[in-house]
Amino acid sequence: MENLLCKGVTMNLPKEFEEKMKTLLGSEYEEYTACYDEPRHYGLRVNTAKISVEDFLKIAPWPLEPVPWIENGFYYDGDHIQPSKHPYYFAGLYYLQEPSAMTPASRLPVEPGDRVLDVCAAPGGKATELGAKLQGTGVLAANDLSSSRAKGLLKNLELFGIGNVLVLSEEPGKLVSYFEGYFDKILIDAPCSGEGMFRKDKKMVKAWEEHGPSFFSKIQKSIITQAAQMLRPGGMLLYSTCTFSPEENEQTIEYLLQEYPEFQICEMEGYEGFVNGMPQVTENRNDELKKTVRIFPHRMKGEGHFLALLQKGEAHPALPSGIDTGKQKRLPEELTSFLSHVHREFLPSRMELRGDKVYYMPAGLPSIRGIRFLRTGLLLGELKKNRFEPSQAFAMNLKMEEYDQILNLPVGDERVIKYLKGDTLDVEDLVSPKEKGWYLVCVDGYPLGFGKLVDQMLKNKYLPGWRWNG
Numbered sequence: 402m403e404n405l406l407c408k409g410v411t412m413n414l415p416k417e418f419e420e421k422m423k424t425l426l427g428s429e430y431e432e433y434t435a436c437y438d439e440p441r442h443y444g445l446r447v448n449t450a451k452i453s454v455e456d457f458l459k460i461a462p463w464p465l466e467p468v469p470w471i472e473n474g475f476y477y478d479g480d481h482i483q484p485s486k487h488p489y490y491f492a493g494l495y496y497l498q499e500p501s502a503m504t505p506a507s508r509l510p511v512e513p514g515d516r517v518l519d520v521c522a523a524p525g526g527k528a529t530e531l532g533a534k535l536q537g538t539g540v541l542a543a544n545d546l547s548s549s550r551a552k553g554l555l556k557n558l559e560l561f562g563i564g565n566v567l568v569l570s571e572e573p574g575k576l577v578s579y580f581e582g583y584f585d586k587i588l589i590d591a592p593c594s595g596e597g598m599f600r601k602d603k604k605m606v607k608a609w610e611e612h613g614p615s616f617f618s619k620i621q622k623s624i625i626t627q628a629a630q631m632l633r634p635g636g637m638l639l640y641s642t643c644t645f646s647p648e649e650n651e652q653t654i655e656y657l658l659q660e661y662p663e664f665q666i667c668e669m670e671g672y673e674g675f676v677n678g679m680p681q682v683t684e685n686r687n688d689e690l691k692k693t694v695r696i697f698p699h700r701m702k703g704e705g706h707f708l709a710l711l712q713k714g715e716a717h718p719a720l721p722s723g724i725d726t727g728k729q730k731r732l733p734e735e736l737t738s739f740l741s742h743v744h745r746e747f748l749p750s751r752m753e754l755r756g757d758k759v760y761y762m763p764a765g766l767p768s769i770r771g772i773r774f775l776r777t778g779l780l781l782g783e784l785k786k787n788r789f790e791p792s793q794a795f796a797m798n799l800k801m802e803e804y805d806q807i808l809n810l811p812v813g814d815e816r817v818i819k820y821l822k823g824d825t826l827d828v829e830d831l832v833s834p835k836e837k838g839w840y841l842v843c844v845d846g847y848p849l850g851f852g853k854l855v856d857q858m859l860k861n862k863y864l865p866g867w868r869w870n871g
C-alpha cells in the first residue's frame with residue numbers, strides 16, 4: 402500500500418491498483434497521484450424538464466461555475482453551501498451529482514419520443530437526465546436489480562416530475578424476453594470496482610479489496626450482451642463505468658463486439674480533457690476503441706470515468722412510437738371532476754385503474770406481466786369514497802400554469818418551509834373565504850405539492866416521507 406495524502410487524510414491505495422495505474426498512465430502517473438491532494442468537486446445539474454438553464458441562473462441563490470463539457474451542469478462550493486436544503490431542491494429543479502458522472506447521460510443522444518432503458522439506474526443520477534431529455538414523451542424504463550435502491554430511484558424520478566416511466570427491479574436477462582429489440586436508446590452505467598471514486602469516497606478502496614475488476618467484469622459482460630438484445634436495429638447504447646481497469650472498460654466493449662459484431666463504436670461529443678480509449682489494453686487492439694472516452698481526474702475537474710457510445714447496425718429510422726388503442730374507458734366522475742382543473746389533455750385510453758389507484762400510462766407498452774416493478778406510468782392519485790386525492794408525483798409532474806388553483810409563494814415566505822415540514826398553513830391573505838378544494842402549492846412558480854383549502858386554511862397534503870426535516 403502506498404500512502405497518499407488527500408486533503409490531510411492518509412489514503413491507502415492497494416499495491417496491485419497502483420501497479421496497474423502506472424502501466425496505464427506511464428509518465429502521467431505522478432500527476433494522477435498528485436490530484437489526491439486536491440479537493441473533490443461538487444456538481445449540480447439543472448432539470449431542464451422544469452426550468453431552462455438561463456432561468457435557473459436568474460434565481461440560483463449561490464455562485465455557480467459551469468462544468469465546461471455539460472450544458473446544464475455546474476460546480477458549487479460544497480464545503481460551504483448545501484443545495485439539498487433549499488426549497489428549489491424540493492421543487493425538483495436540480496440534481497446533485499459529481500460532474501464526471503453527468504457525462505454518460507449527456508452523451509447518449511436521446512430524442513423526444515424515444516423508448517429509453519437505463520439498465521442500472523439507481524439512485525437515478527443518469528435516469529433523471531434521460532427523463533428530462535424526453536420532455537414528457539416516449540418512455541423511460543429505469544431498472545435496478547436492488548429493490549431497496551430502486552425505491553430511491555423512484556423518488557428521484559418523481560421529484561424530477563418524470564411521468565412517462567417504468568421503474569423496474571429485475572435481472573436484465575429477464576427483461577430480454579419482454580423487450581427484445583424494443584428500445585431506441587439504452588444506458589448501462591454498470592456496477593463496477595469504482596476505482597475512479599477512490600478520491601471522493603475512501604470506502605470504495607475497501608470495497609475494491611473485496612470485489613475487484615475481475616468480479617465486476619463478468620457481471621458487465623453479461624449485462625452488456627443482454628442489453629444488446631433489447632436494442633432495436635439502429636439504436637444506440639452508452640456503456641459507462643467509474644473505474645479505470647481495462648477489464649471493465651475497453652475489454653468489455655471488445656467482448657460485446659465479438660459477441661455482436663453488428664455493433665459499431667461511435668464518436669461522441671468531445672471535450673479537451675477527455676482522453677481516447679486505449680486499444681493497447683485489449684487483445685485485438687481494435688483501433689476503433691480510440692473512440693471510447695476515458696476521464697482522468699488529473700486532466701479535468703471531475704472523478705475517473707469511462708464511456709463508450711455504440712450503435713447497433715446502420716442508422717435506421719425509429720419504430721413508430723407507441724400507438725394508443727383508442728379504446729375509450731369510462732372514468733370515475735370524481736377523477737374527471739378533478740381533471741377539469743388541469744389544463745392538459747389526458748387520453749382515457751392511457752388511464753389505468755388498479756385498485757384505488759389511478760395511473761397515466763406511457764403509450765404502446767408491451768405487457769410486463771411477471772416483471773418486478775415499483776411503478777408503471779404516472780401515479781395520478783387515489784379514489785377514496787367518492788373523492789379523488791391527487792398524488793405527490795402528479796403535483797411534481799404538473800407545471801404551475803397547468804392547474805387552476807394555485808398558491809404561489811415566494812422563496813422567502815416562511816410558509817414555504819412550513820409547508821415542506823407538513824404544517825397547516827394560514828393563507829387568509831391569498832384566498833377569499835369562499836374558495837376551497839385542492840390547491841397546488843408552488844415556490845416561485847414551481848410546484849411543491851398539494852394542499853386542501855378549507856376556510857382560508859390549507860390542510861397539508863405534502864407526502865409525509867418527503868418532508869423537510871431539521
Ligand SMILES: C[S@@+](CC[C@H](N)C(=O)[O-])C[C@H]1O[C@@H](n2cnc3c(N)ncnc32)[C@H](O)[C@@H]1O
Nearest residue numbers: 521522523524525526527545546547590591592
Ligand atoms: C454505478 S451504479 C448506478 C448509478 C446510477 N446510474 C446513477 O447514476 O445514479 C450501478 C447500479 O447497478 C445495480 N446493479 C448491480 N448489478 C446489477 C445487475 N445485474 N443488473 C442491474 N443492475 C445491477 C446496483 O444496484 C447499482 O445501483
